[in-house]
Amino acid sequence: xxxxxxxxxxxxFVLSSPSGAGKSTIARMLLAADPEISMSVSVTTxxxxxxxxxxxxxxxxxxxxxxxxxxxxxxxxxxxxxxHRYGTPKQAxxxxxxxxxxxxxxxxxxxxxxLFQKAGGDVVRxxxxxxxxxxxxxxxxxxxxDDEDVIASRMERAASxxxxxxxxxxxxxxxxxxxxxxxxxxxxxAERLRRSRQTGLxxxxxxxxxxxxG
Numbered sequence: 001x002x003x004x005x006x007x008x009x010x011x012x013f014v015l016s017s018p019s020g021a022g023k024s025t026i027a028r029m030l031l032a033a034d035p036e037i038s039m040s041v042s043v044t045t046x047x048x049x050x051x052x053x054x055x056x057x058x059x060x061x062x063x064x065x066x067x068x069x070x071x072x073x074x075x076x077x078x079x080x081x082x083x084h085r086y087g088t089p090k091q092a093x094x095x096x097x098x099x100x101x102x103x104x105x106x107x108x109x110x111x112x113x114x115l116f117q118k119a120g121g122d123v124v125r126x127x128x129x130x131x132x133x134x135x136x137x138x139x140x141x142x143x144x145x146d147d148e149d150v151i152a153s154r155m156e157r158a159a160s161x162x163x164x165x166x167x168x169x170x171x172x173x174x175x176x177x178x179x180x181x182x183x184x185x186x187x188x189x190a191e192r193l194r195r196s197r198q199t200g201l202x203x204x205x206x207x208x209x210x211x212x213x214g
Contacts, residue, residue, distance in 0.1 A: 007200035010097040011191050012119055013037065014105045014112045014168075015184070017128035018158035020140040022174040026128065027106045029181050030188070037102040037188070040093060043069065046084035059089070077107065077114035082153075086111070097122060102192070109164035124191045126184060127168035131175035133158075 017023040031039055043059040045066050054060055061069075066085050069075050078087030088105070096103050097119075105115065109127075116123045130136035136158060140151045165171050170187050174180040195201060 006198050006204055008100050008192070009122065009197050009199050010100050011037075011102045011188065011197065012093070012097070012105065012115060012123045013102055013188055013191070014107060014115065014123060014125045015128065016107060016109055016112050016125070016161075016168070017174070018130065018136065018161045019154045020136050020143070020158070021128050021130040022139075022177055022180065023106055023128050025177060026174075026181050026184055027104060029177075030104060030184060033185070034188070037104050038096065040088050040103050040105045042086050042088055042107075043075070044084055044086045046086075076118055077111040079108055079110040079114075081108060088115070093119075102188070109161055109167060113164075113167060121196065124170075124187065125168040126170045126172065126187060127165050128180065129162065129165065129171060129173045131173055135175075 015023040015027055027039070030037060041055065041057070041059060043061055043066065045061060045063050046058075048054070048058075048060050052058065063085065066078075066087065069089075070078055070087065074090055075087035076090040076093050078085060086107075088107075088111070093103055105111070107115070112123075112125050116125065130139070133155075137151070137155055140146065140154055146154065172180050172183050191197070
């Protein structure tokens, strides 16, 4: 939580991991526990799945419109993942940042890299690793949502994604989801208190120094 009485700029808080390592679970836990952070809603070209809601889960569009948005620099980041395009609308992110709202991103290394290139000082990047390759495969199998071919594809992609771990500010090993979640919350709280994000701190400090100077 930001310090009371001070204006502050929001944090663009990125969670990345290979599929099955736990980032989506931890993202849901964070959103449920912390009312001061909101999920970035991506635009995607993939079909809507049962139970998904336009504007809550994603903004669904077609490939031509997505390309228009990318060409017009309306996306702060975008990537091609498993045959579909995903991207983050720039205007919504900028509005939340200026209002002091923290924004949570569940994106891959490509999106994290683009986001950092465009909004470096506002971005905090956390990469979540599985405790082992065997455990990652076990989690993918136990989810029961993918067939063997899809799981094999996800495992192949995982090696590539993990190779980018050193492009992140923080790297956590998710061998216990509650412990990993607690570490993520600690990182977020510390980053909220960075001096560079306390936009009202200069004026506050000057008020404190004025009587002393007199």
